[in-house]
Amino acid sequence: MKVVKFGGSSLANGTQFKKVANIVLADKQRKVVVVSAPGKRNTDDIKTTDLLITLANEVIQGNNKENALSQVVERFADIVEELNLDRGLLSEIEGHLKDLIASYKDDPDRLLDALKASGENQNAKLMAAFFNQLGEEAHYVSPDEAGIIVTDEPGNARILPEAYEELSKLRDRSGILVIPGFFGYSKMGHIVTFPRGGSDITGSIVAAGTEAEVYENFTDVDSIYSVNPNLVEYPKEMKEITYREMRELAYSGFSVFHDEALQPVVKKKIPVCVKNTNHPEAEGTRIVSDRSHEGLPVVGIASDKGFLSINLTKYLMNREVGFGRHLLEILEGEGVSFEHTPSGIDNMSVILRDHQLKNGKEERILHRIRTELSVEDVQVERDLAMVMVVGEGMYQTVGVASMATAALSEAGVNIKMINQGSSEVSMMFGVDADKADLAVHSLYHAYFTPVKQ
Numbered sequence: 001m002k003v004v005k006f007g008g009s010s011l012a013n014g015t016q017f018k019k020v021a022n023i024v025l026a027d028k029q030r031k032v033v034v035v036s037a038p039g040k041r042n043t044d045d046i047k048t049t050d051l052l053i054t055l056a057n058e059v060i061q062g063n064n065k066e067n068a069l070s071q072v073v074e075r076f077a078d079i080v081e082e083l084n085l086d087r088g089l090l091s092e093i094e095g096h097l098k099d100l101i102a103s104y105k106d107d108p109d110r111l112l113d114a115l116k117a118s119g120e121n122q123n124a125k126l127m128a129a130f131f132n133q134l135g136e137e138a139h140y141v142s143p144d145e146a147g148i149i150v151t152d153e154p155g156n157a158r159i160l161p162e163a164y165e166e167l168s169k170l171r172d173r174s175g176i177l178v179i180p181g182f183f184g185y186s187k188m189g190h191i192v193t194f195p196r197g198g199s200d201i202t203g204s205i206v207a208a209g210t211e212a213e214v215y216e217n218f219t220d221v222d223s224i225y226s227v228n229p230n231l232v233e234y235p236k237e238m239k240e241i242t243y244r245e246m247r248e249l250a251y252s253g254f255s256v257f258h259d260e261a262l263q264p265v266v267k268k269k270i271p272v273c274v275k276n277t278n279h280p281e282a283e284g285t286r287i288v289s290d291r292s293h294e295g296l297p298v299v300g301i302a303s304d305k306g307f308l309s310i311n312l313t314k315y316l317m318n319r320e321v322g323f324g325r326h327l328l329e330i331l332e333g334e335g336v337s338f339e340h341t342p343s344g345i346d347n348m349s350v351i352l353r354d355h356q357l358k359n360g361k362e363e364r365i366l367h368r369i370r371t372e373l374s375v376e377d378v379q380v381e382r383d384l385a386m387v388m389v390v391g392e393g394m395y396q397t398v399g400v401a402s403m404a405t406a407a408l409s410e411a412g413v414n415i416k417m418i419n420q421g422s423s424e425v426s427m428m429f430g431v432d433a434d435k436a437d438l439a440v441h442s443l444y445h446a447y448f449t450p451v452k453q
């Protein structure tokens with residue numbers, strides 16, 4: 001049995017729905033289908049999830065919501081009309097959105113989550129209806145019915161361990177099961193969404209719960225490439241990578257697969273296959289627990305912006321027991337997580353995602369660092385990017401790091417920090433954000449010879 005997830009680009013309009021149906025029906029093993037909300041139909045289009053966020057904000061701010069509401073309904077109408085589905089489905093969608101607004105209008109967090117989730121929820125109903133129209137037995141299964149029980153953190157749900165037992169029962173059901181991605185239900189019965197891009201997470205949870213033979217993740221590219229295809233022409237395709245490599249690359253900017261979507265499948269060693277809805281014959285990329293390390297030591301180069309570094313200096317810091325703990329406790333007190341902590345004998349840096357330091361948090365953290373840690377100096381370095389060189393084979397190969405530093409220096413990219421060694425599969429370089437693309441280019445060309453396809 002296979003679990004198949006289709007991303008927003010695969011379900012952007014009726015034509016895409018037909019491709020999805022063909023793919024599912026071409027293989028009887030494709031039993032559980034997880035869907036995203038309709039994505040962009042062209043580069044200037046807006047994803048349905050973003051239209052729903054606008055709708056929620058209009059309601060929260062007390063503005064007229066009619067335009068935002070009709071834009072959402074319009075996206076579904078486009079699909080219903082092209083597929084000639086029952087138009088009654090559209091009134092149901094509009095009624096459902098209005099009910100959510102009425103129920104949650106005084107609770108902004110819940111309203112936002114419930115509206116965001118409705119993009120996937122309604123799309124799953126349309127997908128099931130389309131299979132039925134084609135004469136196939138298919139059922140819409142809500143995350144509630146499937147057993148996707150999650151923590152109660154709006155926009156940041158995490159699966160609860162007890163969900164998996166309930167999910168295993170899906171195997172015994174007849175027909176194709178269409179489950180909306182991106183959200184679950186808390187124990188209190190609230191709709192709670194995963195982070196953005198979270199339908200990948202639903203697919204992985206369902207694959208793990210049903211012990212699927214494979215989790216197929218259909219998107220709009222033939223494979224995962226060694227570098228973001230929007231940055232480099234003719235990037236190298238990856239045929240097979242490990243969970244660990246993918247986790248590092250997804251975390252560092254390979255948006256093709258959500259970094260949090262690996263954990264459920266890793267435990268059960270279920271392979272993930274990333275494939276193209278628009279070109280299903282292409283082999284795709286397999287993400288697996290082990291692979292042969294023959295060939296290039298580096299498999300991919302990724303980068304992500306939006307970081308800052310808090311740099312502290314204090315003479316004899318290395319002798320001060322509990323210094324690091326105290327620093328991290330200050331961050332914890334403000335609910336701030338950290339990404340890396342490069343350190344020396346008299347200095348320590350903490351690298352954070354900068355969006356976390358809003359609403360006075362930065363000032364409070366710096367104040368506490370100055371007063372409670374008695375540091376000689378504390379500086380905030382902004383607009384940083386983390387560039388990641390990833391590959392399981394790197395640590396058995398001499399000269400991988402020197403190739404990177406030589407390439408960056410030749411390109412004129414100043415390395416602000418290096419973190420090598422704490423992970424066995426990656427090497428991290430901190431650079432100015434405006435040099436990130438240049439850094440990725442130079443590293444890619446150092447490790448790979450671009451092939452014109």
Ligand SMILES: Nc1ncnc2c1ncn2[C@@H]1O[C@H](COP(=O)(O)OP(=O)(O)O)[C@@H](O)[C@H]1O
Pocket residue numbers: 006007008009010036039197218219220221223224225226227228229230253254255256257
């Ligand atoms: N290394 C990479 N390999 C392939 N695609 C990548 C990579 N890095 C970023 N991407 C982007 O990820 C996109 C697919 O992810 P996403 O837009 O979330 O798809 P979906 O709509 O299927 O969820 C690709 O179109 C591509 O632009």
Ligand SMILES: N[C@@H](CC(=O)OP(=O)(O)O)C(=O)O
Pocket residue numbers: 006007008009036037039047049050119181182195196197198199200
């Ligand atoms: N629709 C949600 C969840 C998702 O995973 O979407 P996509 O499969 O289009 O990345 C979002 O935009 O965040």
